Every structure is written in C-alpha cells, then in structure tokens.
Amino acid sequence: MTFPVVGMVGGGQLARMTHEAGIPLGIKFKLLSDTPQDSAAQVVSDVVIGDYRDLDTLRDFARGCDVITFDHEHVPTEHLRALEADGIPVRPGPDALVHAQDKGVMRAKLTQIGAPCPRHRMVKDPADVAAFAAEGVADGDSTSDGFPVILKTVRGGYDGKGVWFVRSLEDAAEPFKAGVPVLAEEKVDFVRELAANVVRSPHGQAVAYPVVESQQVDGVCDTVIAPAPGLDEDLALRAEQLALGIAKELGVVGHLAVELFETRDGRILVNELAMRPHNSGHWTQDGAVTSQFANHVRAVLDLPLGDPRPRAPWTVMCNVLGGDYPDMYSAYLHCMARDPKLKIHMYGKDVKPGRKVGHVNTYGDDLDDVLERARHAAGYLRGTITE
Secondary structure, X not given: OOOOEEEEEOOOHHHHHHHHHHHHHOOEEEEEEOOOOOOHHHXXXXXXXXXXXXXXXXXXXXXXXXXXXXXXXXXXXXXXHHHHHOOOOEOOOHHHHHHHHOHHHHHHHHHHOOOOOOOEEEEOOHHHHHHHHHHOOOOOOOOOOOOOEEEEEOOOOOOOOOEEEEOOOHHHHHHHHHOOOEEEEEOOOEEEEEEEEEEEOOOOOEEEOOOEEEEEEOOXXXXXXXXXXXXXXXXXXXXXXXXXHHHHHHOOOEEEEEEEEEEOOOOEEEEEEEOOOOHHHOOHHHHEOOOHHHXXXXXXXXXXXXXXXXOXXXXXXXEEEOOOOOOOHHHHHHHHHHOOOOEEEEOOOOOOOOOEEEEEEEEEOOHHHHHHHHHHHHHHHXXXXXX
C-alpha cells in the first residue's frame, strides 16, 4: 500500500502541527518553506526552500504530491488555478480560498448568500470613508458624523495588521498609502468575539466543533474558551449552522474558521474567514476527540472525518507570546510540577517580544480553575508571572 503525500505550502506552526497530526496515520508530508528555520521546516523531513509566489517553484514542489494544502492564504489565486489546470488537487481550491484571501470578495459573497455581516463597502479615498461613516448615522441624529469605522486592506492582513480603527476623516488617510483596495466596515457594538470551526471533505461530509469565545489583546488572540461560556443554545446552533452553510456554499475543503461578533442585541455577524487550521481551534489538540489538524488532514485526503466532540466540559487555550524572558525551557520545571495535566505546545521559534511562540491547553470540570491554570502557565512561560 502506498500512503499519500500531502504538500503543505507554508512552514509556520500550523504546518508543524498539521504534520504532527498526520504522523500516526503514516501520512507523508512535503513542505514548501521560506527558510530552513521555519517552525515546520525543523520537523518535516522533506523540505523545499522556495518562494510560494513563484509559479515555477510551486509547480516543481507539487510534483510527487497527491494533494496541496496550506498553512496560510497568501499563495496567488492565479497560481492555484494553474496547479489545478496541471491536474494537481488543491484543497481548499482557489474558488473557495479567494474568499479568505480577499476581504472584498468575501463580503460580496457572504452578502449574496445571506450570511449576516457588518455594514460595509469598498472605499476609494478618505472622503469616501467619511461618506460611508455618514451613511450609518441614524435618521435625524445630527450629533454624530458616523465615526469611528474600521478600515481593512482587502489582502494580506493578519493578527491586527492591515486593520485600522478610524476615529475621524484625518485618521482615514493612512490605509490608502499602500495603494491597495480598502474595505470600510461599521464599528460593531459587540459583547465578545466567537469562532465557529468546521471541517468539510470533498464529498460533502462535514463536522462542527463547539463554538468558542476568542479573547483578543492588541489585535492578537490571547485566550480561547471552549465552549463559549453562557452562550445561548439557539445562538450556538445558529453559529454552527452558519459556518457549515458557508463551507458548503463556498465549496471549502478542509478546515474553516468563521470568526464572529456576538452583538449586544443578540445577533451574530461574520467578522473574518480562515481556510486552514486556526488559532481558535488549537484547543482541539487536547480537548476534542479529533483535533482540527487531524480532521484537516482527513478532509484534504477525502478520508472519513473524526469526532469533533469535546473530551472535557471545559478546555482553555492561551497563546504564549515572547517577552523579555528568552529562556522558556527553564520555566517548564515550575509549570509541569504545578499542573501535571498542563499541555505545552511550542513552535521552535526564536523568542521575540509579542511573537507567538507557543500555546498551552488546560481542561477540566471547573471553568475558573481551567482558566487560571492556562493563564498562569502562559504568563510564567513568558516571564510576566514569576511565582
């Protein structure tokens, strides 16, 4: 029997953890990485160093691969179409992935299929931003100019990059300096951010993980709580159905994360889409019967999907960010002795302030206890907690 080769474009931590999930299945991985020092390049045996933006490099890399998948959404759409024309299965395919690559395309499609979104439109200059802001002012309200609004470059943003919180016309100039299209969105009055993670296979089988609460600090995911505490059961079901419906309508193959706003008036609105394993699903490594990474591997190979149900009532993931304390390994003694159930996942990255270098997972029956254990471990590894 010949086991398939999965070609993973991108050498970051998502590729590293996806490769790890394929090892027990005997799945072979081939990696296209920017540098030999990238997180996944340190652990995958078959590594090609090259530029994913170069079509010839992609074509050479794809030889010998049974399927191509990704740990980021930045491969040019036209290159993916060329690979498909060459007969290489690309999952998710370019017709789906473009909705995670281009926020303007995403908003247009979601609006077309009736998915709930913030008010939005493409804007061409600061004056157009001011006009968009004014469009959101309630009839008869002469006290407001409609600001603040959110501006986003349609391609390339992540972890708060390429996103601006604009309070006035004067603030609106910065996003246009890069010379790329800009999307304007209303500033949503939300209670919290949620994420609905689903996985879909080529023949249409799909599974949904419990909806989680995602807590951000300075535009970067800090803590994920699974399931989202206090979430109305009907709203949770609507969020899962929404994510499954989006995956079907867009033809997604693999993992899809639908980032959501829970509004103060009890609605959910789609914020962002990611068509790859996602930070909001890292809890599944230790907290679900089948992790997002294992199910992504199964999906791109069209294998039957695994059970997404949680193993414990509560699981918490906290990101470990780099700080001024570079020797994280010496902190293991304290963290492991204090909490033998703690699960530490490090990415092999150099420690730099604010950089995601790992995450921790905790689980159990008591949410307050699980939260405290995760936050203590992440803080101790970073060096912000010393006892």
